[in-house]
Amino acid sequence: MKFTKMHGCGNDYVYVNCFNETIDDPGKVAKFVSDRHFGIGSDGMICICPSDKADFRMAMYNSDGSEGAMCGNGVRCIAKYVYDYGLTDKTTITIETKAGIKELKLTVEDGKVTWVRVDMGAPIMEASEIPAIYDELDEIIDQPVIVDGKEYKITCVSMGNPHGVVFVDSVDDLDLEKIGPKFENHAMFPDRVNTEFIEVIDENTLKMRVWERGAGETLACGTGACASAYAAYLNHKTGKKVLVHLTGGDLQIEYDEEKNTIFMTGPATKVFDGEIELP
Numbered sequence: 001m002k003f004t005k006m007h008g009c010g011n012d013y014v015y016v017n018c019f020n021e022t023i024d025d026p027g028k029v030a031k032f033v034s035d036r037h038f039g040i041g042s043d044g045m046i047c048i049c050p051s052d053k054a055d056f057r058m059a060m061y062n063s064d065g066s067e068g069a070m071c072g073n074g075v076r077c078i079a080k081y082v083y084d085y086g087l088t089d090k091t092t093i094t095i096e097t098k099a100g101i102k103e104l105k106l107t108v109e110d111g112k113v114t115w116v117r118v119d120m121g122a123p124i125m126e127a128s129e130i131p132a133i134y135d136e137l138d139e140i141i142d143q144p145v146i147v148d149g150k151e152y153k154i155t156c157v158s159m160g161n162p163h164g165v166v167f168v169d170s171v172d173d174l175d176l177e178k179i180g181p182k183f184e185n186h187a188m189f190p191d192r193v194n195t196e197f198i199e200v201i202d203e204n205t206l207k208m209r210v211w212e213r214g215a216g217e218t219l220a221c222g223t224g225a226c227a228s229a230y231a232a233y234l235n236h237k238t239g240k241k242v243l244v245h246l247t248g249g250d251l252q253i254e255y256d257e258e259k260n261t262i263f264m265t266g267p268a269t270k271v272f273d274g275e276i277e278l279p
């Protein structure tokens, strides 16, 4: 199987051009290629597919083989892939995802895409749509949750995939390997959850660490940065536009209240091309 390893702020995936490749069991292949010792090494696998509704379609799989509905860093990298490899010459493209069709605007320098702005769509707060269960609440904003014997406050947002945003004093002090899985598999999230731990630097800046559903701690999560920026705005901690410092780089996130949509702007980077024999 031919592939391209790419990352967005260090959130790395194996990208497969499914115009040319056919994958029978993508979950199984994702698990195999993601292994950092016996595979290629990545947070998962992303298939770039034809679409009858948009310019392209994304199918994304976490490193544990589970399918994700949306991936913010992944759609930016697909934009770079399809432009740089000549699958399109458009600098505004649409990508179909399981969370709807996203529009992306590409910045091209020296013939290559460097930067991508994505219309990520509306944040969803309805608990049943996330899905998240907390007493009879329709929206879960700044609610106490006990994890590993400690009380945290959580705000739940869907960006097409489920997020729990937790504000903490310092992200560096967290033992994510210990608490991450406990949030991910908490009884309040029937489909598990991606958890963002957020330190508010000032009204324009957040610092974030993430424990991703199906992948563990990753260096960045685009949908997570959007969910966190919206949660910070809702909780009156920031304005509508913030710079999010993630472990692997920065993302600019802006909530457009009039359109009720979130714009994410960030880099997309190719690492290398390769070919792997699948078992």
Ligand SMILES: N[C@@H](CCC[C@H](N)C(=O)O)C(=O)O
Pocket (backbone or CB within 6 Å): 011, 062, 067, 068, 069, 070, 071, 072, 073, 074, 161, 162, 194, 212, 213, 214, 215, 218, 220, 221, 222, 223, 224
């Ligand atoms: N890293 C992604 C999100 C990937 C999917 C997530 N782990 C899920 O299962 O919902 C991003 O950049 O948004």
